[in-house]
Amino acid sequence: MAFLLVLFCVFLSTTSTRNLASSKEVPFSPHDNYLVNCGSPTMTTLSDERTFRSDRQAASFLSSKDDILVAISSTKDVPNPLYLTARIFVQQATYNFKMTRPGWVWIRLHFYPINNDQFDLRNSVFSVSTEEVVLLHNFSVNNETKVVVKEYLLNVTTPLLYLKFTPMKHSAAFINAIEVVSAPDGLISDVGSTLFPVGDFSGLSNRAYQTLYRINVGGPIITPQNDTIGRTWESDDMYLQSRALAKNVSVSPSIINYPAGLSPLIAPNWVYASAVEMADAIEKPNFNITWKFDTDPAFDYLIRMHFCDIVSKSLNDLYFNVYINGKMAISGLDLSTITSNLAVPYYKDFVVNASLISDQLIVQIGPMNQNPGAVNAILNGLEVLKMSSSVGSLDGEFGVEGTDMGASKSNKGAVAAVGFAMMFGAFVGLGAMVIKWYKRPKDWEKKNSFSSWLLPLHAGHSTLMTSKNSMGSHRSNFYSSTLGLGRYFSFSELQEATGNFDQNAVIGVGGFGNVYLGHLDDGTKVAVKRGNPQSEQGITEFQTEIQMLSKLRHRHLVSLIGYCDENSEMILVYEYMSNGPLRDHLYGKNLPPLSWKQRLEICIGAARGLHYLHTGAAQGIIHRDVKTTNILLDENFIAKMADFGLSKNAPTMEQTHVSTAVKGSFGYLDPEYFRRQQLTDKSDVYSFGVVLLEALCARPAINPALPREQVNLAEWAMQWKKKGLLDKIIDPHLVGAINPESMKKFAEAAEKCLAEHGVDRPTMGDVLWNLEYALQLQEASSQGKLEEENKAEAATTTTSSSAGVVVAPTAIAPVNSSTPDNPQVVEANSAPAQVHAIDEHSGTTMFSQFAEINGR
Structure with missing residues (x-):
């Protein structure tokens, strides 16, 4: 009887195991699977057979200035081996994980406040964020001694995922284990x-x-x-x-x-x-x-x-x-x-x-x-x-760089109550600040002053300080041609211009902070980019943008109007682009669709801006983040390149490339740059090829909600192009409105931009040439249709008139459609062709004068 009972129990156990396994009928192999046991000297295998790597063994994961490892030897009351060790940070630290492709990613953060002699981790207060999302803000385990696991799901579109740990002042941050694991593409529908x-x-x-x-x-x-x-x-x-x-x-x-x-x-x-x-x-x-x-x-x-x-x-x-x-x-x-x-x-x-x-x-x-x-x-x-909120937060009313979204009404009374105390403290602190100023190290100003890196190459810090001090309140129309940075704005001016940085005036959000719509005293609309000094990444991109814009001026680059560096603020003021990013006019915002001619002109404008970047400066500049959200449109739909925070100087004559960490956006990223971490101006050309396809197909470069073969626009569109069926996936608003030869030339330009190897891609000058030719083909086709309509109308009119006189239509130059790779060919005795006006900065001013020469 006992033997039968044992057999029955074994049967139940086997059945239960088999049923349990049935939940795994569909296997899933994540393409990215990072399991990290923080602070552990060795790999750790859990009972569920998952193996967590040591962040000591994978040092490339972690970038930190000061960190402390703690461990406990006893396993008593510890749920599993992950919580025997922890890594503690007293300064900001970053884990970075390389993503092999875009898509949904689980992030699981494990916290267990290990008892140690240096820090009371139960009272630690810190924040955790990615480059785009605040995961935790002023987080604490609240004196609890149990395990806390936070799970997040992010749609990652960048080649590197950063997890930034920022301890509060006089506190520390800690982490026991991290999971960064790819999730199925269809897990969240749109x-x-x-x-x-x-x-x-x-x-x-x-x-x-x-x-x-x-x-x-x-x-x-x-x-x-x-x-x-x-x-x-x-x-x-x-x-x-x-x-x-x-x-x-x-x-x-x-x-x-x-x-x-x-x-x-x-x-x-x-x-x-x-x-x-x-x-x-x-x-x-x-x-x-x-x-x-x-x-x-x-x-x-x-x-x-x-x-x-x-x-x-x-x-x-x-x-x-x-x-x-x-x-x-x-x-x-x-x-x-x-x-x-x-x-x-x-x-x-x-x-x-x-x-x-x-x-x-x-x-x-x-x-x-x-x-x-x-x-x-x-x-x-x-x-x-x-x-996540509109400012990219999952914890509190704060954006990705911790910018306060405004105190709640319930807090305003408390703010007023402590106002007097703060004023008194300010007077007391002022004396200490004066003493500290005179005792400061000689290099303090160089390291900590916004102005020390705000200046362009030829200006000195003392020049700026002298100019500012002579202005009193700074409320003037002072322009510093020496600095190349335009007008100096006081902080109070920009507060007034933006309604005290009203959140309703936010027109953009980035790793640096927010962009606000502002109105100057004379009624001019401006875009005010307010940086967050607490962000090391934001400061770096801010500095790069200033250095680039201080030496760049072009009709198709967004212009820098001025700046403010008062009270440690980092603020740049740009011309306002009222029609926003190109992306908004292609999909996602329900705006009126752009005509094919408009799209061509916008792409040509952006190409002119990039061509100038690559060739117009003393040393060429690689934008490194070309995408439809960085192509802005003014009130006349003139396209201008924006956001130079990731830009790099191009290689010199002695170099073939710039070796640098991979930056950019998935879907636009040059595969050769991603593989070899070698940046050239052809990386911008690849990204621009994706922009051309977005303009043609009116869909995102990456759309994880689509079937797998359609997720990546460049790959999907090129498959249809090779079949000769690209017209089947274009924006429905363009069907029947594009001259076939114009589309053919446009598609060829995009295909060449997307060549696997940079050496096989054209220069931006060549791309610009082909786009201008595609526009000519479209305009000639439209002009031809108009002349045919006028001719038919004139014939009808003269036939019905009493005089019976037939009026001949004006002759126009025919387009040699049998040679679409060549510019417009004008026959000997025909009227001159209508050539699209070329911007003098485009590098192709002579294009119209050489219309009869065969194209390259």
């Missing part, structure tokens, strides 16, 4: 449903997310070992209200049948194999089952609800309602109609606006009382993801 107003929310793929709750409703905890993509699913017990109203149900995971188009990676079958339904012992069945979750009312949330009918005995028997914070999310959910079978998974995404949330998220399900039909309702799984 569109979700909104509750108020009811409709669709697009742009989910452009947000970052923090996982707050991931619930296996009605079932047990699912560990990362039992989830193909390493997620943890909690039980719903602690969130369920009125347990007596709910009943747990479950079936074998093996009977779950995923429909076509729904990947098992969305949720394992263990989630769909369990559920909560309405308890059957209740006398009055008209009630809702309720779950409550604590939330931050300052953010929007993505709610994903998982359903699978494992309770019905037949189809068309279950209809129920779903509510979120009192709003109807789904009325009469009929899973049978949606899935056409039982035990078939289904999920739906909802975007809940912050206006609908106080401090709790409330999810409810209840019967629809459809007759006939069971009086019941079910829920199988629930995920609650916090969405």
Whole structure:
């Protein structure tokens, strides 16, 4: 009997293991998989067979000035080996991870406050951010001694992912382990449903997310070992209200049948194999089952609800309602109609606006009382993801560089209360500052003054200080031609111009801080870029932009109007480009579509700006971040290149390239530069080729929401180009509006730009030449159509007139369409061709004079 009992237990164990394994039926191999045990001297293998590398062994991960390693020898009360060591930072430190391709990435940060003699990690306060998103701001484990794991989901589009740890003053930052792991491409779709107003929310793929709750409703905890993509699913017990109203149900995971188009990676079958339904012992069945979750009312949330009918005995028997914070999310959910079978998974995404949330998220399900039909309702799984704010924050009202978004109304009284104390402290501190100034090291000014690096090559710091001191309040129209930086603005002037840097005036956000729309005293509109001195990366890019713009002037480069370096501020003032970035006019903003001629002229303008960068300065300049968001349009749709924060001086005559770390944006990045880290001006040419395809197809360079073969625009478009079918994927607004020869020349230019090797790509001058020719072909075609229409109209008019005189139309020069690679050929006795006006700075001023010479 005992022997049979042992056999039975072994059978149950084997069956359980087999069922558990069934949740891994669809394997997933992440293309990027960084598991780092911070501070550990060796690799660490966990019970789930995952191996974490030591950040000592992978020193390239970490860049820090001062860090401390701590460890404990006893494993008592420590959940797993990851929490035996930690790395502590007393200054800003950065981990960097090389991404092999763009897409969704899990970031999991493990915190366990190890007891040590140097720091009380339970009271440490610090921030963690990427280049685009604040993950944690002034974070602390709040004296807790338990493990804290923070999980994030980011759509990474850059070749390097940075994790920056910044301790607060007199504090320290720490980390025990980091996971940076690729997630499936289709994990987050681009569109979700909104509750108020009811409709669709697009742009989910452009947000970052923090996982707050991931619930296996009605079932047990699912560990990362039992989830193909390493997620943890909690039980719903602690969130369920009125347990007596709910009943747990479950079936074998093996009977779950995923429909076509729904990947098992969305949720394992263990989630769909369990559920909560309405308890059957209740006398009055008209009630809702309720779950409550604590939330931050300052953010929007993505709610994903998982359903699978494992309770019905037949189809068309279950209809129920779903509510979120009192709003109807789904009325009469009929899973049978949606899935056409039982035990078939289904999920739906909802975007809940912050206006609908106080401090709790409330999810409810209840019967629809459809007759006939069971009086019941079910829920199988629930995920609650916090969405990043408009300034790229997942924690507090702060942007990526910690810029305060404005004090809340409740804080204003407190601010006023401490105002007097602050003023008194300022007077006391002033004396100390004077003493410190006279005792400062000789090189203090050089290291810490904004002006020390603000100046161009030929100006001295004393020149600026003298000029500023002579201006009194600085409120003047003083222009410094010596500095090459334009007008000096006082901080108060820029405060007034931007409404005290009103967040409603923000027209752009970057790693440096925000860009504001400002109005000067004379009514001139300007773009005010306010840097954040706390950002080392921002300072570097700011410095580069100043150095570049101080020696560049061109019609197709955004002009620097002036600057401010008062009170340690780093502010640049540019001409305002009222029509914004080119990208907004191609897709995503519902703006009127650009005509083909407009797109050609914009691409030509951008090409002129880049051609000037490469050839017009004493030493050529490589932009290094050419993309449609960095091509700005003024009120007349004149294109100008912007954002020179990543720019580099081109190699000298003795060099073939510049060796530098990879910077740029996925989708635009030169593959040769990415592989070899050798930068040339042909890297800009490659990026510009992608811009040309964006202008033609009106879609992003990278769109992870599309099928895999369509994600990368350059690869996808070139496949169609090789088939001779590129016209099948162009912007629908352009169909029938493009002269075939013009499009052919344009597509050839893009293809040459995208050559695998830089040596095979044309110069920007050659690209510009081809684009101007494509514009001529388009204009000649349009002119020809107009003449034909005029001719037909004239013929009709003269035929109907009493005099019967026929008026001959004016002759125009024909385009030799049989030789599309050559410029327009003018026949001996024909009228002169209409040649598009060429900007004198384009490097092709003589183009019209050599129209009869064969093209290169």
